[in-house]
Amino acid sequence: MKRTLSLFWVLPCLTLLVLAAAGCHHGSGKKASNDPILKLSAEESLAQGKAMLAQKKYARARPFFTHAFEVEPNSVTGREALLLSADTYYLEAGAANYVQAEAKYRDYLNRFPTSDQSAYVQFQIANSLAKRMERPDRDQEVTRKALEAYDDLVRLYPTSEYADQAKEQSQVVRANLAEHEFLVGLFYLRYGAPQAAIGRFEYLLKTYPSYAEKDKAIYYLGVAYGNNKKPEESKKAFERLKKEFPQSPYVSDVPEQKAGQ
Numbered sequence: 001m002k003r004t005l006s007l008f009w010v011l012p013c014l015t016l017l018v019l020a021a022a023g024c025h026h027g028s029g030k031k032a033s034n035d036p037i038l039k040l041s042a043e044e045s046l047a048q049g050k051a052m053l054a055q056k057k058y059a060r061a062r063p064f065f066t067h068a069f070e071v072e073p074n075s076v077t078g079r080e081a082l083l084l085s086a087d088t089y090y091l092e093a094g095a096a097n098y099v100q101a102e103a104k105y106r107d108y109l110n111r112f113p114t115s116d117q118s119a120y121v122q123f124q125i126a127n128s129l130a131k132r133m134e135r136p137d138r139d140q141e142v143t144r145k146a147l148e149a150y151d152d153l154v155r156l157y158p159t160s161e162y163a164d165q166a167k168e169q170s171q172v173v174r175a176n177l178a179e180h181e182f183l184v185g186l187f188y189l190r191y192g193a194p195q196a197a198i199g200r201f202e203y204l205l206k207t208y209p210s211y212a213e214k215d216k217a218i219y220y221l222g223v224a225y226g227n228n229k230k231p232e233e234s235k236k237a238f239e240r241l242k243k244e245f246p247q248s249p250y251v252s253d254v255p256e257q258k259a260g261q
Helices: 002-033 042-054 058-071 076-092 095-111 118-130 141-156 163-190 194-207 214-227 231-244
Strands: none
Touching (some): 058 076, 076 095, 076 118, 141 163, 163 214, 214 231
C-alpha cells in the first residue's frame, strides 16, 4: 500500500519535471535562435570577424570565426575561420589564452595536415608553448615541449619562411633549459650531493654546447669533482676553464692546488 501511494505522488512530480525541462530547453533554443550571428552565412561571419580582428577586438571577433567554421568546416572559408580563431587567442595573450591557442592550432593541423598553412601553424604551436615558458628555476616541462615543437618545424618544413625564425627562437628556449640544468646542479652542490651535481654539469656541457655561460658550468664542475674527492677530474676541469676561457672571472677563483700550478 505504501509503495502504491508513493508512486501515486511520484509520477505526477516526474511529469512536471519533464515538462519543466522541456520548457527550459525550448526557451534556451529560442534565445539562441535570436543570436544575430547565427543568421549570417560563413562568408559574412568571416568578414565581420576580420573587421573585429583589425580593430584588435579579439574576444568579439572569435564568435564570428567560430560560427563561420561551424557552418562550413571543410570549406576554404571554414579553414580560414578556424585558423583566425586560434590567432585571436594568441594575440589576446595571457597564459590561459596561449593554452587555448595551442589547442586550436593543433586542432587545425589534425583536421588539415596537408594545408599550405601547416608551417605557420606549427610555428604558432611552438610560440604558444614558448610564451608559457617558466623561469629557469621553475619546472621546464612546457619549455621542453616548445623546443620539440620548434625542432619539429625545422625538420618538417626546412624550406619554409618560418624555419630560420624557429631556429632563433629555439636558441632562446635552449638557453633557458641550460640555465635550469646549471641551477639544479648548483643546488645539488650546495646541499652536499656533488655526484648529482657532476651529472647535471656534464649533461649541460654536452647537451647545450652553445650555452652562453659555459665557463661557470666548467668551474663548478671542477668544484663538484673536488668535493666528490676526485682531484684528477677536478684538475682537468679547471685546466679546461683556463684554456677555453682565459679571461673568465672564474679563473681567479680556481684553487692553486687544483689548477696544477
